[in-house]
Amino acid sequence: MPHRLQGPVRIVGTGLLGTSIGLGLTARGVDVQLADASPSQAALAADYGAGRLATADDATPQLIVVAVPPDVTAEVVASELARFPQAIVTDVASVKQLPLTQLRELGADVSRYLGSHPMAGKEQSGALAGTGDLFFGRPWVIASHDDISYSSGSLIDDLILDLGAVPIEMSVVEHDRAVALVSHVPQLASTLVASLLQEAPFESLRLAGGGLRDVTRVAGSDPALWMQILSANAEAVTEVLKQLRDSLDGVIEALDTAGEPGSLRAIAGALVEGNQGVARLPGKHGTHTKFARTLVRVDDRPGQLARLFTDIGDAGVNLEDVRIEHAEGAQFGVAEVLVALDAELELEAALTELGWKVLG
Numbered sequence: 475m476p477h478r479l480q481g482p483v484r485i486v487g488t489g490l491l492g493t494s495i496g497l498g499l500t501a502r503g504v505d506v507q508l509a510d511a512s513p514s515q516a517a518l519a520a521d522y523g524a525g526r527l528a529t530a531d532d533a534t535p536q537l538i539v540v541a542v543p544p545d546v547t548a549e550v551v552a553s554e555l556a557r558f559p560q561a562i563v564t565d566v567a568s569v570k571q572l573p574l575t576q577l578r579e580l581g582a583d584v585s586r587y588l589g590s591h592p593m594a595g596k597e598q599s600g601a602l603a604g605t606g607d608l609f610f611g612r613p614w615v616i617a618s619h620d621d622i623s624y625s626s627g628s629l630i631d632d633l634i635l636d637l638g639a640v641p642i643e644m645s646v647v648e649h650d651r652a653v654a655l656v657s658h659v660p661q662l663a664s665t666l667v668a669s670l671l672q673e674a675p676f677e678s679l680r681l682a683g684g685g686l687r688d689v690t691r692v693a694g695s696d697p698a699l700w701m702q703i704l705s706a707n708a709e710a711v712t713e714v715l716k717q718l719r720d721s722l723d724g725v726i727e728a729l730d731t732a733g734e735p736g737s738l739r740a741i742a743g744a745l746v747e748g749n750q751g752v753a754r755l756p757g758k759h760g761t762h763t764k765f766a767r768t769l770v771r772v773d774d775r776p777g778q779l780a781r782l783f784t785d786i787g788d789a790g791v792n793l794e795d796v797r798i799e800h801a802e803g804a805q806f807g808v809a810e811v812l813v814a815l816d817a818e819l820e821l822e823a824a825l826t827e828l829g830w831k832v833l834g
């Protein structure tokens with residue numbers, strides 16, 4: 475496969491992010507060297523095909539990607555910069571001001587360092603969870619600063635483009651503010667809602683459907699990692715949390731006074747503002763396209779999903795996205811199929827004709 479990076483690329487930290495980057499680059503034919511403080515994590519990443527274990531005789535890397543927890547990122551970047559004086563170094567930590575400040579304090583040569591942050595991930599950690607297509611189509615922030623030249627920094631663009639992601643340049647301050655809103659507070663909101671479930675009776679939990687699962691997916695994330703991310707971006711996160719607290723207080727007050735004049739309007743206002751917010755999120759490939767949603771009953775038998783996808787393809791309809799819901803104890807699931815608005819009726823007719831139960 476064609477690739478922009480010449481390599482070798484050295485990856486330090488072969489957990490979820492490092493392994494995913496290694497898998498993506500190796501698939502493109504880039505030579506990848508893997509290193510981790512945990513030899514078994516590095517060996518596992520190599521076993522999965524993310525690259526080969528780094529050795530003392532390795533050729534000097536062109537680019538080094540540091541994918542370790544935020545609290546050790548600066549120290550590892552500084553040591554890589556010192557050990558490989560010809561190489562450009564990036565990191566993928568979820569916060570960008572702190573590593574740059576710490577590197578400057580350490581006196582590191584930041585003319586060869588440019589931090590970055592792929593806006594893609596999972597609630598799982600470790601090499602086992604890595605996938606080579608994790609970054610495909612996702613934004614990947616390049617956290618610019620003034621001490622690196624444009625041409626040195628272009629290697630990071632090459633890395634991002636080779637992995638099928640979309641480079642977005644912003645300052646470290648802009649980055650940290652933006653992710654407080656779109657990543658860090660959503661993580662906390664998910665966590666706090668999920669924590670309410672700890673004492674819930676099983677009879678309540680078994681009713682849980684798509685809404686709760688959507689809201690709580692990232693509550694399964696690694697507490698050790700998130701503790702570091704949130705504390706490293708405390709100021710920006712606190713600012714957004716205070717806005718959220720004001721909104722919560724408004725809704726609580728409206729519900730407390732339900733039935734009194736103005737309360738319905740306040741509740742409706744909050745719901746409409748939510749509609750307006752979510753409508754502003756860019757859709758697939760960064761567009762604002764809206765898709766039609768068709769629900770299809772899928773029996774709990776081998777091969778049913780594959781048959782559904784084939785039938786959708788045979789109907790000449792492009793599947794934009796899909797989600798599967800499976801209720802506890804039920805003998806069937808529900809596939810939520812997203813297609814272009816003008817393909818909805820055609821798809822529903824074709825699937826009904828082929829014997830599928832279209833639920834709306």
Ligand SMILES: NC(=O)c1ccc[n+]([C@@H]2O[C@H](COP(=O)([O-])OP(=O)(O)OC[C@H]3O[C@@H](n4cnc5c(N)ncnc54)[C@H](O)[C@@H]3O)[C@@H](O)[C@H]2O)c1
Nearest residue numbers: 487489490491511512515542543544567568595596599600
């Ligand atoms: N998890 C996500 O969804 C996500 C998304 C984007 C960015 N990030 C960022 O990527 C980085 C890595 O996250 P992850 O999810 O891959 O974590 P992970 O726990 O899966 O992997 C981290 C790896 O770093 C290794 N490590 C720790 N200290 C080290 C050191 N001093 N030297 C060498 N290796 C060391 C660990 O052994 C582990 O294998 C973090 O900074 C995180 O903020 C995570």
Ligand SMILES: O=C(O)C(=O)C[C@]1(C(=O)O)C=C[C@@H](O)C=C1
Nearest residue numbers: 568592593594595596597657692
């Ligand atoms: O989708 C997920 O599971 C994520 O955790 C991804 C996510 C995010 O919030 O978007 C989480 C943290 C990272 O720094 C970047 C991406």
